[in-house]
Amino acid sequence: MLNLKATDIGRGASAADLIRDALREAIVQGELRDGETLRQDQIAGLFNVSRIPVREALARLEAEGLVTSHRYKGAVVASLSLEEIAETFEFRALVEPEVVRRSVARMGADTLALARGHCAAFATEADPGAWAQHNRAFHSALYRDAGRPYHLRVVSDALDKVGRYLRAQLVLTDGMARARREHDAILEACAAGDADRAAELTRAHILGASELLIDFLRRERGGG
Amino acid sequence: MLNLKATDIGRGASAADLIRDALREAIVQGELRDGETLRQDQIAGLFNVSRIPVREALARLEAEGLVTSHRYKGAVVASLSLEEIAETFEFRALVEPEVVRRSVARMGADTLALARGHCAAFATEADPGAWAQHNRAFHSALYRDAGRPYHLRVVSDALDKVGRYLRAQLVLTDGMARARREHDAILEACAAGDADRAAELTRAHILGASELLIDFLRRERGGG
DNA sequence: ATATTGCAAATCGGATCCAATATGCGATCA
DNA sequence: TGATCGCATATTGGATCCGATTTGCAATAT
Numbered sequence: 001m002l003n004l005k006a007t008d009i010g011r012g013a014s015a016a017d018l019i020r021d022a023l024r025e026a027i028v029q030g031e032l033r034d035g036e037t038l039r040q041d042q043i044a045g046l047f048n049v050s051r052i053p054v055r056e057a058l059a060r061l062e063a064e065g066l067v068t069s070h071r072y073k074g075a076v077v078a079s080l081s082l083e084e085i086a087e088t089f090e091f092r093a094l095v096e097p098e099v100v101r102r103s104v105a106r107m108g109a110d111t112l113a114l115a116r117g118h119c120a121a122f123a124t125e126a127d128p129g130a131w132a133q134h135n136r137a138f139h140s141a142l143y144r145d146a147g148r149p150y151h152l153r154v155v156s157d158a159l160d161k162v163g164r165y166l167r168a169q170l171v172l173t174d175g176m177a178r179a180r181r182e183h184d185a186i187l188e189a190c191a192a193g194d195a196d197r198a199a200e201l202t203r204a205h206i207l208g209a210s211e212l213l214i215d216f217l218r219r220e221r222g223g224g
Numbered sequence: 225m226l227n228l229k230a231t232d233i234g235r236g237a238s239a240a241d242l243i244r245d246a247l248r249e250a251i252v253q254g255e256l257r258d259g260e261t262l263r264q265d266q267i268a269g270l271f272n273v274s275r276i277p278v279r280e281a282l283a284r285l286e287a288e289g290l291v292t293s294h295r296y297k298g299a300v301v302a303s304l305s306l307e308e309i310a311e312t313f314e315f316r317a318l319v320e321p322e323v324v325r326r327s328v329a330r331m332g333a334d335t336l337a338l339a340r341g342h343c344a345a346f347a348t349e350a351d352p353g354a355w356a357q358h359n360r361a362f363h364s365a366l367y368r369d370a371g372r373p374y375h376l377r378v379v380s381d382a383l384d385k386v387g388r389y390l391r392a393q394l395v396l397t398d399g400m401a402r403a404r405r406e407h408d409a410i411l412e413a414c415a416a417g418d419a420d421r422a423a424e425l426t427r428a429h430i431l432g433a434s435e436l437l438i439d440f441l442r443r444e445r446g447g448g
Numbered sequence: 449a450t451a452t453t454g455c456a457a458a459t460c461g462g463a464t465c466c467a468a469t470a471t472g473c474g475a476t477c478a
Numbered sequence: 479t480g481a482t483c484g485c486a487t488a489t490t491g492g493a494t495c496c497g498a499t500t501t502g503c504a505a506t507a508t
Contacts, residue, residue: 012295039490040490050462053462055280055490059281060287063285063288071236071238071490072489073470087374149308150311238491239491240491295460297500
């Protein structure tokens, strides 16, 4: 009998997939600034492909809400108003607590250890550029036992939308100290198997971050 | 000064947009069956265009979760497992009540009248093929004053995903009588300005429909 | 007879080419 | 001098063409 480490090549990502992932990463990480225009030619050049896969990647990202495009004028990184940012956080504050709630009830020791690891990594990371990744990895670990793939997908989309602002919140406001404390508390509740408390703490965590971020952006954008 | 009813032509939909909308409509309405393959050539022929805009439309629909595509094998209408359908309804049952809650607090007389109209149209419609549209229009009316565009978008996506199953539920089970009653109750709560009751009724409405539908599908799909 | 192999049609992903639109700069005119 | 018009350039949207992969069927070997 044949026994190989066969990797399904056909399932391999197409060029459009790779470009979509790379662009999404860049947008979420904030490497592409708010409102920056995305030239098809330029992106195609970066990946040594024609503009066709680039256009499909942009079409996907537009459906995800990370990019807005205007006919014959091109695509730009979607920029969110304060209201849109606030609403996205309120949405997260609605959904994520329910996800942790279910997750805690089914959480295994391995997941708990994983979450603990990401929590520690987040707390001790010196490079601000890596904070957001640890943060997200921590929360993802807390959600992964929920058995709710659609909820996770929707939450992930919401996080992608506000990722670069969240990053700013962690780095530019003193959100780190607070986040560390709150992460510890959430983790403790999960370890204790107290789903309700984990849910409530998650909700407060999200709304608190939102408040800090909105205040910061209001000052920065010089608006009223 | 110039004074014309100027319509922004540049905003006009591209071919890819039109095709995406048409395909989405067809999928949601159930005209394209579960798991049916979508040939690029064929669709391109229907719209008298090349395959390029078709591919962009499919890319968008894949991002929305209405289509799944496999490399070199083509795209098919995404078919949902019972678990996925149930989860989507639970997601709706989480989000939509919060949307009505906010909406009721700000609901104007015009919106109430609109909802009443759709409710009556739903209740008196003879053609089963039109039930789903009236149903959706009714709920959309109830949500539109919430001032929560992102929530509405997410809810709309979830409804698109289960639209064709919901249609089956209304037509093939005796969900109509129940839906009529529950719509009346929700509408009454909204008219009375009782946001909490409207929210709770909405939640029960969604979960009840889910139960009927899942039972029906379990029998139909011959599963355990 | 059955399993394997080779080939041909169908289909997809991507490249290249052309048309449509936007944008910026210079010429023109009051 | 300043506003407007017109054209050149840049960029996008779509069509056509080409190579890659799948799939079904027929030929063949055991």
